[in-house]
Each structure stands twice: as structure tokens, then as C-alpha cells.
Amino acid sequence: MSSQVDPGAQLRTATAPSLDITPGRWINNWSPEETNFWQSVGQRTAGVNLKWSICAEFLGFSIWQLFAIIVVYLPAAGFTYTTSQLFWLISMPSLVGATLRIPYTFMVARFGGRNWTIASALLLLVPAVGLSFALANTSTPFGVMLLLAALTGFGGGNFASSMANITHFYPAAQKGWALGLNAAGGNLGAAVAQLLVPIAITVFAAGSLQLPLAGVIWIPLILISAFGAWKYMHNLTSAKSDVRGAIACLKEKHLWIIASLYVGTFGSFIGFAAVFPKLIVDTFPAYSHLPLGTATITLAFLGPLVGSLARPYGGKLADRIGGAKITVAALATMALITALVVLTLPLANFWLFLALFLMLFATTGIGNGSTYRMIPAVFALGVGSKGAEASRKSAAALGLISAIGAYGGFLIPQALGFSMSNAGSYSPAFIVFIVAYLGLMLVTWFNYARRGTRFAAHGV
Structure with a gap:
């Protein structure tokens, strides 16, 4: 009994697009506007990159908002800062984050979306770890605390590079949807941080605030995000900056x-x-x-x-x-x-x-x-x-x-x-x-x- 072979199926299998990936997870043939490419490998690959981009940006907004939350606990914890100093701690992250958004916009094309997502996520460890130590000592000088507030601005810069990266992965007809998800995921980080941090620093208080936990709780999440970006995301050789x-x-x-x-x-x-x-x-x-x-x-x-x-x-x-x-x-x-x-x-x-x-x-x-x-x-x-x-x-x-x-x-x-x-x-x-x-x-x-x-x- 002879088996029947579908020539069309053989042709489709032979011509199905595949990703040309070189070491460092660089994709050399990214063509989202080509329907066959997008439906076979493009959409799935873009979705994975979007997921981990949202994760990293979510944590960026969470770190960016940390001082907005902990400032209200500093006086009760024994930190003797003036009202003006407290408002500087609240506003400094936005000043730095807004400024960093300009160079961050061009980092994806310079280093690759995957590579910069890893780097920008790991940079969040600096303010997270620094805050864990600074908040444990009520004699921490205001200048040190202001520097840490500035460093949380790394999280604000992440928005620009994340959006610049994702826009290269999607066809024009789907950019709005993808960028909307990416932006919403980041913005929600501010809300989640304002919910979780007060719980974390008071749940094990036992009569005193545990302010260092405001930084500690994000460290494992940052490491997971960086690992996920390293393992699953891609760089695109086609991503170009437009200075x-x-x-x-x-x-x-x-x-x-x-x-x-x-x-x-x-x-x-x-x-x-x-x-x-x-x-x-x-x-x-x-x-x-x-x-x-x-x-x-x-x-x-x-x-x-x-x-x-x-x-x-x-x-x-x-x-x-x-x-x-x-x-x-x-x-x-x-x-x-x-x-x-x-x-x-x-x-x-x-x-x-x-x-x-x-x-x-x-x-x-x-x-x-x-x-x-x-x-x-x-x-x-x-x-x-x-x-x-x-x-x-x-x-x-x-x-x-x-x-x-x-x-x-x-x-x-x-x-x-x-x-x-x-x-x-x-x-x-x-x-x-x-x-x-x-x-x-x-x-x-x-x-x-x-x-x-x-x-x-x-x-x-």
C-alpha cells in the first residue's frame, strides 16, 4: 500500500521562514511586515520579547516610585529631614528619570534590545541594594539619600528604551497595541509598588518599621527579570537609531x-x-x-x-x-x-x-x-x-x-x-x-x- 505525499505540504515546509540567529541571540532577518514570516515565526518571537520587556519595565517603574512611598515613613523611623528635603527626595527620581529617557532611547540600536534590557534591569540593583543599607541607619546623611533617590531614576529611563525596542519587533498595524501593553505594564508598576512596599515594611515590624525591606523585596525580582531577558529575548540587527x-x-x-x-x-x-x-x-x-x-x-x-x-x-x-x-x-x-x-x-x-x-x-x-x-x-x-x-x-x-x-x-x-x-x-x-x-x-x-x-x- 503506497503512501500519498502532499507536494504542497512539502513546499510549505521547505519555504517556511526561520530565524537567522547568530551568537549573542542577534536576529539578522527580522521582517515583521512580511505576512508569511510574521505568522510563522515573527508573532511568537515578538510576543516573548514583549513579555519580558513588560516585566523589566514594570520593575523599572516600581523602583522609580520607591521614594514616593518611603518618604512618608522616614520621620517615624527616626530620620530628621526637613520638609523641603523630603520633597527633594520625592522629585529627584523624576528629574533623573526624565533626563535618562533621552539617551536610553538610542541604547537599543547601539547595544541591542536584549542586551540593554539585561543591563538596564541590573542597574536597578544599585538603588535597591543601596536603599537596603541606607534605610537601616537613621544617621544616613541627606546627601547619600538624595543620591540614591537620583539612582532610582534608572527605572524612569527604562520606559524609553523598552518602547524603542518593542517598536522594532511589530508590524505597523500592531505597533499601537504592543506599545500600549508595554506602557500600561510599566505604569502599573507604580501602583503595585505603592501597594506592596507598605505591607512589606510593616508586616514583620514587631513594634518597629523594617524600612530596608523596601529595597530588598525587589532584588530577586530584578535578577529573575535580567535572567529572563538573557535567556529568552533577542537583539535585532535591523534596529537603527535616528539621531x-x-x-x-x-x-x-x-x-x-x-x-x-x-x-x-x-x-x-x-x-x-x-x-x-x-x-x-x-x-x-x-x-x-x-x-x-x-x-x-x-x-x-x-x-x-x-x-x-x-x-x-x-x-x-x-x-x-x-x-x-x-x-x-x-x-x-x-x-x-x-x-x-x-x-x-x-x-x-x-x-x-x-x-x-x-x-x-x-x-x-x-x-x-x-x-x-x-x-x-x-x-x-x-x-x-x-x-x-x-x-x-x-x-x-x-x-x-x-x-x-x-x-x-x-x-x-x-x-x-x-x-x-x-x-x-x-x-x-x-x-x-x-x-x-x-x-x-x-x-x-x-x-x-x-x-x-x-x-x-x-x-x-
Whole structure:
């Protein structure tokens, strides 16, 4: 009895694409836009790299937010820092993280996505281990603590390299989905850290805070992340940096306009996420630490959690209605909610305060998504360029704007700290934020949503 051989099956087997991988896990033939390649080996490989990229970025955000959490415990633990010094510890990570996002954007092309994910993950060990020792000694000088706060900025830089890496793995039609997952995974790290760290440092307290655990608990997770990146991720020889495109972008006025909008939206998200635990402690101390068995938790984690989950909806609404319209609405709502915070603070009602801030976080998340969605739309319409040149500038602008926007995470805590130190109240800073949000709303409307502009006509 003769067996039948399917010539088509033999042909498909012979022509099925495979990865050309050289030592160091470098892929030389990455072609995600080719349907056959993507369906056979590309999608699965990209998914593995995305998974470990999210893991590393998640830990980066967790480390980035550590000082936002531990600052509120330092006075009770015996550290004698001034109010101004405490706010510097809160804001320094954002200053360094925002600055590092610029060079981190180009590291993937220089060293490889896998290689840089390993290196950037291992760099997180420096602040994690350093904090474990520094927090064990209440005589640790403020300068040393400020240096460690700066080193947690490594985690903020990870966002830029992680996004730059993943964008090379996916075809154009799926970049938005992949980058959205990557960004959301990172942002959630801020919420998880604000939930877990208070539990870790109090669950075994036995009458005293175990602050060193704030750093210790992340060490094994960082090592697992670095190992996973080493074993499963890949480098792409096709990944190229575009320094010339980035330099060309700096000359475009729309880069600076949208960057200012991103300072107002993402900067508000990361800034309020960093300062929210201290705001609760200073304004409603009775609700700052809630019992959970033998541990305590703080409801501050709800803020970044809500903001992270709201971000994808901002992008979806922008796709349907237009990024500029959603950004205008988001900034107007942020101004309104902030005004309500100022008006209701004298009522000393914690649950009203919490509800308003959760609404504020949700609105910043929506504004993050809609503003980010505006970038390719604005550059695609031509900012002195067309076709491939506009696309090139758009890709470079995404990295630069994400870096500039993160500086809001430094400005907001500094403004609140200055307000408390000089006026004895947070209200003056909130009033400044209201004015800023209204100003940014008008800028967005005038440039992108006003009837008669080419951007409004194309639904940017």
C-alpha cells in the first residue's frame, strides 16, 4: 500500500521562514511586515520579547516610585529631614528619570534590545541594594539619600528604551497595541509598588518599621527579570537609531507644543503618583495607614492604578473622536477637579478628597493616551516634511516627548513642597496647576482643535 505525499505540504515546509540567529541571540532577518514570516515565526518571537520587556519595565517603574512611598515613613523611623528635603527626595527620581529617557532611547540600536534590557534591569540593583543599607541607619546623611533617590531614576529611563525596542519587533498595524501593553505594564508598576512596599515594611515590624525591606523585596525580582531577558529575548540587527531625526525634531514648534501638553498630562500622572502618599499623610494622617492583618496599607496605590488603567481609553477615544478634542476635554476636566480639591480641602473629608483625586488620576490617564495619539497625527500632516521624512520625525518625536513630559514628575512635587514650606498649605500650588491646565487647554484648542485649522479638519 503506497503512501500519498502532499507536494504542497512539502513546499510549505521547505519555504517556511526561520530565524537567522547568530551568537549573542542577534536576529539578522527580522521582517515583521512580511505576512508569511510574521505568522510563522515573527508573532511568537515578538510576543516573548514583549513579555519580558513588560516585566523589566514594570520593575523599572516600581523602583522609580520607591521614594514616593518611603518618604512618608522616614520621620517615624527616626530620620530628621526637613520638609523641603523630603520633597527633594520625592522629585529627584523624576528629574533623573526624565533626563535618562533621552539617551536610553538610542541604547537599543547601539547595544541591542536584549542586551540593554539585561543591563538596564541590573542597574536597578544599585538603588535597591543601596536603599537596603541606607534605610537601616537613621544617621544616613541627606546627601547619600538624595543620591540614591537620583539612582532610582534608572527605572524612569527604562520606559524609553523598552518602547524603542518593542517598536522594532511589530508590524505597523500592531505597533499601537504592543506599545500600549508595554506602557500600561510599566505604569502599573507604580501602583503595585505603592501597594506592596507598605505591607512589606510593616508586616514583620514587631513594634518597629523594617524600612530596608523596601529595597530588598525587589532584588530577586530584578535578577529573575535580567535572567529572563538573557535567556529568552533577542537583539535585532535591523534596529537603527535616528539621531538625525531627533535633532531635526527639535526644530519643529509642534514638538515643543505637544511636549508641553504631555508635561501637563503624563507629568501630572507621574508627579501626583509620586506625591500622593505624602499628600494623604499631611492632610489626613488618620487615613494614611490602614490595618491589614499584621501589616498596614495605604490607599495611595489607587491613584496610579486608576491612571494606568484609564490610559488606553484615552487612546481609543482619540481614535474615535480626535486626540485634540479629547486632550482639550481632559485638561478642562483636570482644571475643574483641581479647583474642587481646593474648595473642598477645608471640609476635611478624606473620602471626598480621595474620590476627587481618583477622578483626577483617571483624567490624567485619558489625557496621556490622547496626547500621545496626537503625535503621529500631527507629524503625518506635515510639519515641513512629507512621506518618509514626516514618519521619521514622528518616530523620533515620540521618544523626545515622552522624555520631556516626565519632567512634570519633578515640577509637581517641587511646587507642592514650595507651597507647603512657604505658605503652610498646598492650595497655592493647586491654584497654579489650575491656571496651567487652563492655559494648556487653550493652547491645544488654538493649535489643533480650532475650526479652520488643517489639524482640526483632519480630526487630529
